[in-house]
Amino acid sequence: MTNEQLKHGISRFMSLIPHCKQLNMQVESVCETHLVLSIEGDERFLGNKEEGLIHGGVLSVLMDSACGSAAVIASPEPEVCPTVDLRMDHYRAAKVGKKIYCRAEVTHLARQIVFTEGLIWQDEAKPICKGTGTFMRLGAERTPKGFAEQIFGLTQETKA
Numbered sequence: 001m002t003n004e005q006l007k008h009g010i011s012r013f014m015s016l017i018p019h020c021k022q023l024n025m026q027v028e029s030v031c032e033t034h035l036v037l038s039i040e041g042d043e044r045f046l047g048n049k050e051e052g053l054i055h056g057g058v059l060s061v062l063m064d065s066a067c068g069s070a071a072v073i074a075s076p077e078p079e080v081c082p083t084v085d086l087r088m089d090h091y092r093a094a095k096v097g098k099k100i101y102c103r104a105e106v107t108h109l110a111r112q113i114v115f116t117e118g119l120i121w122q123d124e125a126k127p128i129c130k131g132t133g134t135f136m137r138l139g140a141e142r143t144p145k146g147f148a149e150q151i152f153g154l155t156q157e158t159k160a
Contacts, residue, residue, distance in 0.1 A: 001152060006030040009078070009152035010069050016151075020065055023058065030073070034105035037066045041098045041122070054094035059120055059129060063088055066104035067116035067133035074106040074114055078152055079143040081114055081135035088131040098122040112137050
């Protein structure tokens with residue numbers, strides 16, 4: 001698939017997941033090795049109103065979605081990959097009013113598990129948090145029929 005097909009597919013995937021839709025998660029870029037998702041640092045996501053800080057749960061959803069999306073596109077054919085484990089190390093808080101980005105990549109694609117890493121930041125170069133996630137590969141036999149076709153618009157002709 002081309003990077004544009006991957007971006008379109010991940011955008012469609014995000015639009016079908018209720019919590020990603022609620023956060024208005026956006027796909028900034030996608031290629032074969034990594035992707036970048038973003039959300040606006042909206043006041044709805046305040047965890048600390050006095051300091052204007054985003055709740056850590058919102059960052060966890062962004063990290064899980066980015067790493068999970070990277071897992072989906074890393075397989076030879078897109079397949080569903082539910083989260084097995086997600087670990088995050090927080091360095092500082094995200095602030096309201098600034099866009100929040102997460103870059104995720106697959107570090108190892110095993111037969112049954114996908115290992116990922118992610119990094120969240122705002123407008124400064126300093127990271128807010130980093131994370132690692134593991135995702136179970138369901139394989140073609142347990143992935144819903146038509147998943148790749150519906151999400152990525154793949155047909156037998158476009159797969160070749």
